Amino acid sequence: MPRRTHDRRTRDAAGRGRGGGRRQRPKDVRHRPGGERGDAFRCVGCRLDVPLTAPGTAHRNHCPHCLAGRHVDRSTPGDRESRCRGRMTALGLSVHENGEWQLIHSCEVCGTLKPNRIAGDDNALALIRLALRPLADPRLRDRALLAL
Template structure:
């Protein structure tokens, strides 16, 4: 069986992200779930897209992370975690408004207990998914 070539990791590029309603820059945002003031700088990622305490996000990014082109603006609940081939963890978010799923990189200051709870919980235990399993 042929072996795969090891893939070189491309460094994440810095993105010019505008967080305010008028497109202004800020140094923090307020979580819509736990109301914690969250700094925009995050260890391990070029831009923060979720609360490090409760792992909740907003549906603001379109196809490209950091582009802020999504019009939904719904709350995104963390429903699970997955890992890349290199061992990096990703959060799986589910939009409570439109139902879209997305994967987001974890940051170095994310709540480790909340991440482990998500990793240990089966996806079928999450309410939007177990209703479909009953059919």
């Protein structure tokens, strides 16, 4: 159709089109080596492709398989204001006042500690291993005797 070819030609000449029209479709390409996709990220610990939507929480901030994360937020979840970008590994597990579990993440580069809520699809075995880590200490018997 002649009208369509004419439109395309004018858009090419203008570089980006005239505005209006249809919206830009979401891209599924990496913008630079090691860059992020629009709807998923790759875990820094186990290289798993993780979708951004997580059940039970609005902010996916760690890998559901190995519980590792990346240090991108500074104060509030999702602000992306940290320049560290280091790997954050799960250090321990604490219980919030309302009874839900919280991971304590520590950055391997700058040593910052951050509490993060667990998500609904987190690996239950990894969580249990983390919860049992203090109790697997062989010196626990001495501690228990000291408490008596």
